[in-house]
Amino acid sequence: MKVLIVEDDQKVRKHVKAALQAEGYTVDECEEGEEAQWLLENYNYDLAILDLMLPGKDGISIVRQIRRQGFSIxxxxxxxxxxxxxxxxxxxxxxxDYLTKPFSTIELLARVRALLRRRSPISPTKLKFEDLEMDLTRRTVSRAGHPIELTNREFELLRLLLESAPNPVNKAIITEKIWDRCFDSETALVNVHINHLRQKIHLAGLPPLLHTVRGVGFILKRPTDK
Known part of the structure; x- marks a missing residue:
């Protein structure tokens, strides 16, 4: 489970981070509102712990914006x-949830566990966008009923795009999730795999679904969407 802590009080932030890491959570941290906004929009976290008063952008404004964008974290x-x-x-x-300072670490961890339990739905076995379908159990992909053969890497790349649709996925996220490494976000490696995937899912007579968002990354988008 991956948690983001946004807190401008370094002592509090480090204490919460240490407590969560001791429980086995992966933890990212930041102290400024604008950075927190960017992280929440571009990385997949299971939970965010936000201070209300932050430099740059307050916690209330951050949450309102990500909710408007459809994020359910x-x-x-x-x-x-x-x-x-x-x-x-x-x-x-x-x-x-809302916890006031000073707080008990035991209570904080209990609230974290409760929120994560609430968020644990049954994982889907199929993903779909328009006429593009993926069966996660059988590890098959089809478009408009036509089977598509993918390599393991292409399958995981398409899965990431399907899970994020209709939101774009940037190159940094792709290299972290697919290769589990931090390549330069401008590396041609991602472009090569995207091009191979695009060629396989763009079937003759069907509109293209996989598009490049300049300066951002890649997106599965309906032909009529701008």
Whole structure:
């Protein structure tokens, strides 16, 4: 499980990070609102722990924006504000839980576990976008009923794109998820595999679905979408 901690108090941030890592979580951290926004939009986290008051952009604004964009990641607010009105404001903005400072580490971990349990739906066995379908159990892919043969790497790349659709996936995410390494995001390696995948799923007589978003990455997009 991967957790993002956004807290400008270094002592609190390091304490929470250490507690989560001791429980086996993978943890990223940052202290500024704009950076937190970018991380949440571009990386797949299982949970975010957000301070309300942050430099650059506050926690409420961050959560409102990611909710408008369709992100359902659970959010636990941390705040020194303990008034009922503050808690209600945070939850109404899209937060899933609210914990006031100072807090018990034991309680924090319990709330984290509860939020993650809530978020654990049954994993889908099939993914679909338009007429492009993937069966995760049989590891098969088809488009408009026509089977498509993919390599293991191409299969995982398409799976990542299907899981993210209709949102784009940037090159850094692809190299991290598919190759489990941090290549330069401009490497031709990603482009080569994308081109091979594009050639296989763009069948004659059918509109293209896999597109490049300049400066961002790649996206599965309906032909009529702008």
């Amino acid at each position: 659970p959010v636990l607010f941390l705040s020194g504000r303990s008034a009922v009105s503050d808690r209600v404001h945070g939850l109404d903005a899209g937060g899933d």
